[in-house]
Amino acid sequence: MLTFNLDSTPVSDGPRAGTVHTLHGTIQTPIFMPVGTLGTVKSLSPEDLEENGARIILGNTYHLYLRPGGDIIDLFSGLHDFMQWPHPILTDSGGFQVFSLAKLSKISETGYNFQSHIDGSRHMLTPEASIEMQIRLNSDIMMCLDQCIAYPSDHDQAKSALELTTRWAARCKTTWMNRTDGQNSLFGIVQGGMYKDLRDLSVQQLIDLDFPGYAVGGLSVGEPKPLMMEMAAHTLPQLPADKPRYVMGVGTPEDLVELVTLGADMFDCVMPTRNARNGQLFTRFGTINISNAEHRTAIEPIEEGCTCYTCRKYSRAYLRHLYTCREILAYRLNSIHNVHYYLSLVNQMRLSIVKGEFASFRRDFYRTRKKQ
Amino acid sequence: MLTFNLDSTPVSDGPRAGTVHTLHGTIQTPIFMPVGTLGTVKSLSPEDLEENGARIILGNTYHLYLRPGGDIIDLFSGLHDFMQWPHPILTDSGGFQVFSLAKLSKISETGYNFQSHIDGSRHMLTPEASIEMQIRLNSDIMMCLDQCIAYPSDHDQAKSALELTTRWAARCKTTWMNRTDGQNSLFGIVQGGMYKDLRDLSVQQLIDLDFPGYAVGGLSVGEPKPLMMEMAAHTLPQLPADKPRYVMGVGTPEDLVELVTLGADMFDCVMPTRNARNGQLFTRFGTINISNAEHRTAIEPIEEGCTCYTCRKYSRAYLRHLYTCREILAYRLNSIHNVHYYLSLVNQMRLSIVKGEFASFRRDFYRTRKKQ
Numbered sequence: 237m238l239t240f241n242l243d244s245t246p247v248s249d250g251p252r253a254g255t256v257h258t259l260h261g262t263i264q265t266p267i268f269m270p271v272g273t274l275g276t277v278k279s280l281s282p283e284d285l286e287e288n289g290a291r292i293i294l295g296n297t298y299h300l301y302l303r304p305g306g307d308i309i310d311l312f313s314g315l316h317d318f319m320q321w322p323h324p325i326l327t328d329s330g331g332f333q334v335f336s337l338a339k340l341s342k343i344s345e346t347g348y349n350f351q352s353h354i355d356g357s358r359h360m361l362t363p364e365a366s367i368e369m370q371i372r373l374n375s376d377i378m379m380c381l382d383q384c385i386a387y388p389s390d391h392d393q394a395k396s397a398l399e400l401t402t403r404w405a406a407r408c409k410t411t412w413m414n415r416t417d418g419q420n421s422l423f424g425i426v427q428g429g430m431y432k433d434l435r436d437l438s439v440q441q442l443i444d445l446d447f448p449g450y451a452v453g454g455l456s457v458g459e460p461k462p463l464m465m466e467m468a469a470h471t472l473p474q475l476p477a478d479k480p481r482y483v484m485g486v487g488t489p490e491d492l493v494e495l496v497t498l499g500a501d502m503f504d505c506v507m508p509t510r511n512a513r514n515g516q517l518f519t520r521f522g523t524i525n526i527s528n529a530e531h532r533t534a535i536e537p538i539e540e541g542c543t544c545y546t547c548r549k550y551s552r553a554y555l556r557h558l559y560t561c562r563e564i565l566a567y568r569l570n571s572i573h574n575v576h577y578y579l580s581l582v583n584q585m586r587l588s589i590v591k592g593e594f595a596s597f598r599r600d601f602y603r604t605r606k607k608q
Numbered sequence: 609m610l611t612f613n614l615d616s617t618p619v620s621d622g623p624r625a626g627t628v629h630t631l632h633g634t635i636q637t638p639i640f641m642p643v644g645t646l647g648t649v650k651s652l653s654p655e656d657l658e659e660n661g662a663r664i665i666l667g668n669t670y671h672l673y674l675r676p677g678g679d680i681i682d683l684f685s686g687l688h689d690f691m692q693w694p695h696p697i698l699t700d701s702g703g704f705q706v707f708s709l710a711k712l713s714k715i716s717e718t719g720y721n722f723q724s725h726i727d728g729s730r731h732m733l734t735p736e737a738s739i740e741m742q743i744r745l746n747s748d749i750m751m752c753l754d755q756c757i758a759y760p761s762d763h764d765q766a767k768s769a770l771e772l773t774t775r776w777a778a779r780c781k782t783t784w785m786n787r788t789d790g791q792n793s794l795f796g797i798v799q800g801g802m803y804k805d806l807r808d809l810s811v812q813q814l815i816d817l818d819f820p821g822y823a824v825g826g827l828s829v830g831e832p833k834p835l836m837m838e839m840a841a842h843t844l845p846q847l848p849a850d851k852p853r854y855v856m857g858v859g860t861p862e863d864l865v866e867l868v869t870l871g872a873d874m875f876d877c878v879m880p881t882r883n884a885r886n887g888q889l890f891t892r893f894g895t896i897n898i899s900n901a902e903h904r905t906a907i908e909p910i911e912e913g914c915t916c917y918t919c920r921k922y923s924r925a926y927l928r929h930l931y932t933c934r935e936i937l938a939y940r941l942n943s944i945h946n947v948h949y950y951l952s953l954v955n956q957m958r959l960s961i962v963k964g965e966f967a968s969f970r971r972d973f974y975r976t977r978k979k980q
Binding site for chain 1: 651653692904933936
């Protein structure tokens with residue numbers, strides 16, 4: 237059974253540090269979860285993740301359902317053994333990928349009827365099927381199937397989607413309770429688009445269903461940043477203070493700092509790994525693009541003082557050379573640095589919260605970035 | 609100064625074990641050198657190479673001259689620090705890449721006038737320029753610039769090419785002696801196509817020039833395997849027994865066993881790393897293609913008993929999944945296994961030679977492969 241303890245002085249709507257206990261170990265929050273779409277965080281080994289502070293990763297149910305498929309996962313009794321990751325795994329429901337990737341997706345009360353983006357084969361993703369697949373993955377934290385909507389959506393669309401999301405959440409919870417002993421946890425997902433009254437409604441309906449944790453979905457879908465922050469600031473304080481709060485699919489380093497300020501505990505985003513593969517590297521002074529000519533003769537590391545493997549060993553000049561030659565090693569070295577950056581950031585936030593010094597951390601974070 | 613000691617009972621034309629002492633450390637022969645074309649053995653880190661037994665790698669002068677270029681290499685006083693590889697490096701001369709990759713290459717007594725395969729820029733590769741670039745790379749073992757010829761070539765073409773190769777070898781040696789203190793070593797390359805009389809001539813001319821080691825070039829260029837072995841068997845015993853013998857660009861595991869039988873000490877080939885990236889994996893029973901459907905549900909490693917990282921941790925099913933999804937991690941895990949296979953093979957040969965049991969090793973090698 238998932239439990240959550242606060243390690244900082246409880247506050248209703250400010251930054252907090254906590255510890256989440258799951259089937260495969262504990263996670264100290266705030267935490268960032270690297271995205272392991274297809275049973276691998278792209279370019280990284282499990283050791284690379286561990287060494288850089290990752291303690292929980294995200295797996296994509298839609299992708300793993302299509303490839304390798306549940307029958308292969310069953311041979312390994314779940315995703316952990318298949319990919320040799322011994323620590324916790326959170327899986328999404330597959331809803332967002334059906335919405336964004338699949339072809340000819342049709343939604344009904346039953347679920348999503350969709351065509352695989354790989355071979356066009358037809359599949360049905362119901363709340364029950366999503367939970368069943370997440371159980372097969374032996375996910376530590378499963379997510380309810382939700383209806384994702386585009387930005388912008390009108391109030392009627394957003395209301396209808398959140399209400400379906402609530403009915404699906406109830407079905408997910410029933411499947412979870414009937415099919416597991418509760419060791420694998422299940423989070424509800426708040427929807428409601430960019431409408432505060434709908435966010436309120438969604439929060440209330442999900443709290444009534446009583447989940448071990450809650451996520452804020454439907455953010456970072458194309459809306460302006462101030463609107464995203466407004467919705468997060470409106471929603472996060474309404475979520476139960478004694479349960480983990482997960483903001484899905486977000487975001488930049490600044491987003492993480494702002495959302496932790498608002499009381500969020502968990503994050504996932506492809507940004508550190510995807511940007512690494514595009515040559516964009518995060519530093520405390522801001523981002524750099526390793527392909528820029530200025531790095532051609534730079535013998536210094538990506539970031540002075542960074543303790544990641546890449547910065548301990550390699551120069552910007554070498555990394556630029558690898559990247560411009562499209563050498564495979566470039567993707568791994570860049571990803572190691574970016575994942576280390578994200579995990580260090582959340583760890584520093586946690587330490588500053590525990591010490592009661594988060595405000596000063598936040599001030600320094602922005603000051604250092606402005607220096608560049 | 610490079611020195612070479614035999615660790616097995618000296619024989620004029622049979623398998624031998626030795627130790628090569630170079631500027632950056634010692635190498636125990638027979639040895640295989642993974643190919644690090646652009647300052648990286650594709651997909652692998654220096655630690656990956658070390659952990660799997662690599663103690664010397666090959667760098668391609670042509671590629672490194674074009675990218676990152678000598679000015680960047682100079683900032684790091686050579687290739688070792690640039691790529692963070694502390695052990696010996698052998699560099700080729702660039703001649704083979706000009707022959708096989710460059711556009712509109714024109715050869716004259718002076719050298720190769722060629723166009724870069726990357727941007728079409730014109731360059732001149734002379735024996736002196738090749739050695740200068742290899743000195744900048746701080747190569748432990750430099751190679752003389754040679755004229756490579758296609759297979760088949762007629763006797764006149766082959767004779768003319770080997771004679772130019774000898775004249776260039778003399779110029780390479782002069783540059784090496786004038787420009788270094790002899791700590792970086794230089795090998796001569798035997799040419800002569802598929803003509804025994806020309807191989808004899810080339811060997812004699814190079815021995816007259818007196819190099820610290822000798823390579824057999826111009827093999828594995830499209831000729832039938834028996835012809836390659838015939839030329840190697842004819843040439844290798846003529847090379848000085850007290851100096852390292854390097855067969856360039858070869859080959860399959862069987863090739864290595866046969867060439868060690870004939871008294872060769874050093875090898876390089878892209879096969880373990882290139883084949884890894886194509887899903888072909890070496891085992892003592894033969895090769896497997898990881899994309900084959902039979903591996904879909906295989907929970908066993910690539911090779912039972914293999915001690916490489918990949919085999920210690922991952923199933924064929926996982927590796928097939930990664931490979932069919934074209935995940936970056938697949939290339940690294942496959943390459944680790946194949947490099948480990950090649951380095952284990954040469955190490956086993958060395959141990960059996962030292963013990964005087966090479967004939968029995970060779971018999972077992974073929975018997976095990978036939979079992980499959």
